[in-house]
Amino acid sequence: MEFSYIIEGGDFSKAGSASSEVKKILKQLNLAPEKIKKIAVAMYEAEVNIVAHAYKGVMEGKIDAEKVFLRFRDEGPGIEDVDKAMQEGFSTASEEVRQMGFGAGMGLPNIRKNSDSLKVSSEVGKGTTVEITSYINN
Amino acid sequence: MQTDAISKITQAKVLTKGTTESVDISYAFTSDLMSDVLTIDVSKLVLITGLNNLQTIRTAEMAEIRCILFGRDKKPSMEMITLAEKEGMVLMVSEKSLFHLSGLLFQEGIKPVY
Numbered sequence: 001m002e003f004s005y006i007i008e009g010g011d012f013s014k015a016g017s018a019s020s021e022v023k024k025i026l027k028q029l030n031l032a033p034e035k036i037k038k039i040a041v042a043m044y045e046a047e048v049n050i051v052a053h054a055y056k057g058v059m060e061g062k063i064d065a066e067k068v069f070l071r072f073r074d075e076g077p078g079i080e081d082v083d084k085a086m087q088e089g090f091s092t093a094s095e096e097v098r099q100m101g102f103g104a105g106m107g108l109p110n111i112r113k114n115s116d117s118l119k120v121s122s123e124v125g126k127g128t129t130v131e132i133t134s135y136i137n138n
Numbered sequence: 139m140q141t142d143a144i145s146k147i148t149q150a151k152v153l154t155k156g157t158t159e160s161v162d163i164s165y166a167f168t169s170d171l172m173s174d175v176l177t178i179d180v181s182k183l184v185l186i187t188g189l190n191n192l193q194t195i196r197t198a199e200m201a202e203i204r205c206i207l208f209g210r211d212k213k214p215s216m217e218m219i220t221l222a223e224k225e226g227m228v229l230m231v232s233e234k235s236l237f238h239l240s241g242l243l244f245q246e247g248i249k250p251v252y
Contacts, residue, residue, distance in 0.1 A: 016200070113177070
């Protein structure tokens with residue numbers, strides 16, 4: 001199955017609503033609870049990243065018998081140094097984002113920890129794409 | 139330990155309705171940093187926090203946390219309570235500090251994550 005959700009940049013009142021919908025789908029598909037939690041945490045971190053840093057974005061997902069694939073595409077400032085952004089503790093988040101309990105430079109490392117594959121590509125001034133793959137029977 | 143025992147020990151007021159009966163808790167984690175909360179792997183966890191916004195509830199939802207204890211009288215909004223009820227969570231609030239709440243629960247055998 002395939003799905004897609006719009007994510008508004010800067011709107012913290014809705015941050016997590018797309019991930020919440022997808023989590024419900026994963027539950028309906030009867031995935032193992034530990035697997036659902038890992039995917040939920042990874043996609044929520046990615047969704048919060050869009051809300052925190054981009055103007056707008058979209059989460060596109062595809063689920064088949066083998067894996068859950070999620071792609072987060074945003075229009076935003078992009079990431080200057082992706083390797084640096086992957087390092088724990090590095091963050092460019094605003095004070096507002098920190099007040100929400102995020103922006104400690106833990107997002108991308110935590111996505112990597114909770115997924116089987118993470119791919120980040122970015123163009124400064126245009127936007128960022130984050131692709132997360134989780135194998136269901138892994 | 140059940141959540142009603144947690145509210146009794148910490149003198150916290152339970153704010154959610156209809157979800158309090160059977161949430162069993164073994165661990166506690168005290169943090170205002172939701173990114174840190176999202177790194178935790180254990181279940182049966184109570185989150186003790188002073189961070190009072192919708193992302194606290196969303197974080198708990200994603201991390202399968204069924205109980206949140208707010209310290210220093212940080213009362214969650216109706217929107218937060220409604221979302222928590224929808225997700226089957228128990229929210230409670232106490233006037234005590236996060237340190238005090240953590241100490242009381244630790245004393246009664248609630249385990250730290252790390």
